[in-house]
Amino acid sequence: MIEITNLYKTYHSTEGNVEALKGINLKVEKGEIFGVIGFSGAGKSSLIRCVNMLEKPTSGSVVVNGLEMTQLTGQNLRNARKKIGMIFQHFNLLESCTVFENVAVALELSNTPKQVITEKVNNLLSIVGLADKKNNYPSQLSGGQKQRVAIARALANDIEVLLCDEATSALDPQTTNAILDLLLDINKKFQITILLITHEMHVIKKICDKVAVIENGQIIEEDTVLNVFTNPKNQTTKNFIKSIMEEDLPESVLKKLQKEDRNSNILKLTFVGCNAAQPVLARIAKELPVWPNILSGNIIQIKDQTLGRLIIELAGDSNSIEAGIQILKEQNVLTEVLNYD
């Protein structure tokens, strides 16, 4: 649905050139929710704005729904843009217009007849849950409600793709979740492909199917969200994951362990589904002369899957520990030996 190939974007300014994007390759399948995560200044906005040509790429190709966007101009570009919705961090609504008018204006742009507009806008407003606010002005709405209006406006022209530029970054956590649920909802209901950019891992894990990590204008890691969470390769990716899933043992636990004088290994176990690890641990303890000791546990929801993380101490003689790790690996529990020295 979206295919970005070898995309470069360089900004020229009086203070010099900024290479914001350096050879981005990305493919978003139809119906997918694809997240791009990166720190501030990584090039996220540049990337998403190159998709609908709000920013003209310096070189490279951007194909959306079969159309090479970089080649389009004038009316052709405008027609293509009508099928690509976009929502923003700061909502960008018309302050002088009511909620109804703000959504209706998207349809007026394509000269839709008045009756159709009324019917469609009312329908859209009930989809986003704002039917009772249609005569309010944006200044009378909360941030979350404003973003709902923006979503309704984006949906008005029966879009195929929705671009979200930090759409929840101005919202509190609770409202963020409600808006993410709404995005997930419209993705399922209308099969709308969503490309979103964010600096919050929470957004990625809650609704995305795939994620790409962008740093210094380049994609440094890309995979399904589950794979990235279970097995992150890049340090930046690990840092992002750490922001929502604590990986380290608390200092106090660590100190206590170091005092104990016994042969043991500290293992990090990662598994999909919340019950997967428990029987394996029981089995090891039964079959081998080892004592698993759970030090910390963590379960997070990644879209519709559960990811578990246990940090355990496995005590016993070295051979038995080795055998235990072997069993864990055979049972598809991702096992990593942690070194605390």
Next chain:
Amino acid sequence: MIEASLWQRIWLRVLEITPQLSKATYETILMVIIALSIAAVIGIPLGVLLVITRPGHILEKKWFYKIANMLINMIRAIPFIILLFAIMPFTRMIVGTTIQLKGAIVPLVVFTAPFIARVTESALLEVNKGIIEAFLAMGASPWQIITKVLLKETRPTMILGMTISAISLIGASAMAGVVGGGGLGDLAIRYGYQRYEGDVMLLTLIVLIIMVQGIQTVGNSIAKRLKK
């Protein structure tokens, strides 16, 4: 007794002046309305162009922006009373005369149109860039962005701007009276200054004050109603 006769005299004088005063008021109103309308028709599009041809805006045209910007500054730098005389040949070319209503309208328009262009420009520049981008992303054409975003969002500011323009036009139209354009300014100068009839001047001033107050009040209330 003396009191009564004083009031009586004042009243008689007012009655005596009224026909001229109302004629002059009518002329001033006519001058302001006609000049404001023509100036708006020229100034508002010019102001819109000054915004959208800026670097980075929807119809970037650097040379146009620079030339228009300079031209407007040049005209705005000329005091009206000088402009009035300086463009007389131009005025004659356009309307065939430099006196009467027709003769006054041309310099008033030349004076006010750049003013309105600036008012429009500063109003439109206040529109958040993000809103314009949102509309570009929705596939809006430049014309749609001008009408459905820029001018629509700035209606209250534009109304206030037009109010200021109208008031500055009243002042200028009084000066235009000097060259035979008629109106309240003409009346005040002819009676008040040249014939030392201070009371006429005073009455003229009162009418001018009422006009200015009235326009400002109406402008404010419309702007307030539009503001959300």
